[in-house]
Amino acid sequence: MLRVKEVADLVGISVRTLHHYDEIELLIPDKTTEAGYRLYSDDNLETLQQILFFRELGFPLKEIKQIINNPSFDKKEALELHRSMLLEKRSRLDQMIVTVEKTIQHMEGGIQMSNKEKFEGFDFSHNPYEQEARERFGDQAVNEANAKVQRMSNEEQRAFSEQFDAIYKKLAVIRHIAPESDEAQAGIRDWYNFLNNIGNYSLDAFKGLGEMYVNDKRFTNNIDQYGEGLAQFMCKAMGVFADENKK
Incomplete structure (x- = not known):
């Protein structure tokens, strides 16, 4: 059996991560010595491998725990x-x-x-940021959006992607003008309406989404492929839109 430090060194993760997995009962070591040292068995290591595979594919810890603790879970x-x-x-x-x-x-x-x-x-059918959206805006908005997309035919999904692309291209063209200008706000209104056609985003959620565009580099890099600085422009314009429409 291996101690926590040995497992951490073997796998390449931190001791703190293993402690956290134990605390949330995701990966409980098979034994603990009288001195309080965690000891991990081969079965523990197999479970840890499964956890890390799921993490690599973007699954949140809460969902991983539900999956691997399900009696019907099959490792193979x-x-x-x-x-x-x-x-x-x-x-x-x-x-x-x-x-x-x-x-x-x-x-x-x-x-x-x-x-x-x-x-x-590029593939937008799998959203790598869905968990962040759930944590920030709640399950309802995300579930509604996912359900509507899944109900679409292939042709409808293609039209959906083309509309998405057209909105971003339009915003990229005007990204150098003032975010509070009438033209910028009209473009951002199109984005707000588009999101609410597939989900239920409040003004606060819409503003928060804009902030994620600049706070999370993954969002920034993807959006800025349409034009450098687009994420920053959208963040500011979405904030103005939300504030003005709450008055």
Whole structure:
């Protein structure tokens, strides 16, 4: 059996993380010595591997705990699921690497890229920030949005993506004007209405979403692919929109 420090060194995570998993009863070591040292068995390590696979795929700890504690949980079946999801993730990353390489060549004048080619590899059908949205805005808004998207036909989903893309492109064009200007506020109203067509976002939630665009670099990097500074512009414009419409 291994002590907590040995497990941490073996896996490459912190001792504090293992302590936290124990405290929330996600991974309880099989034994604890009289001196209070946690001792982890091979079964514990197998469970830890499952936890870290789920974490790599973006699952929150609360959901992981529910999954692995379910009597019907099958480790082999879970590993097969991990494999298929990781292969899908690798495929998407490979496509994005190709897109990056082609974009570099395009910038250097070596090739010409169509607008469609510039966004190959991006996949908005899986939202990596869903947990942050749930924690910030509550389950209801996120569940309603997910349910509406899932009910869409392929054609409706394509139209949805095209509308999303059109709004962002329009905002990217005007991102250098004052966020409080009539033109900027009209563009942001389109975004607000779009979100509320698929969910139920209050003005405060809308403003909070804008703040996430600049506070979380993952959001910033994705949004700024439409134009550098777009995330900052949207954050300011969304804040103005929310404040003005609450009066």
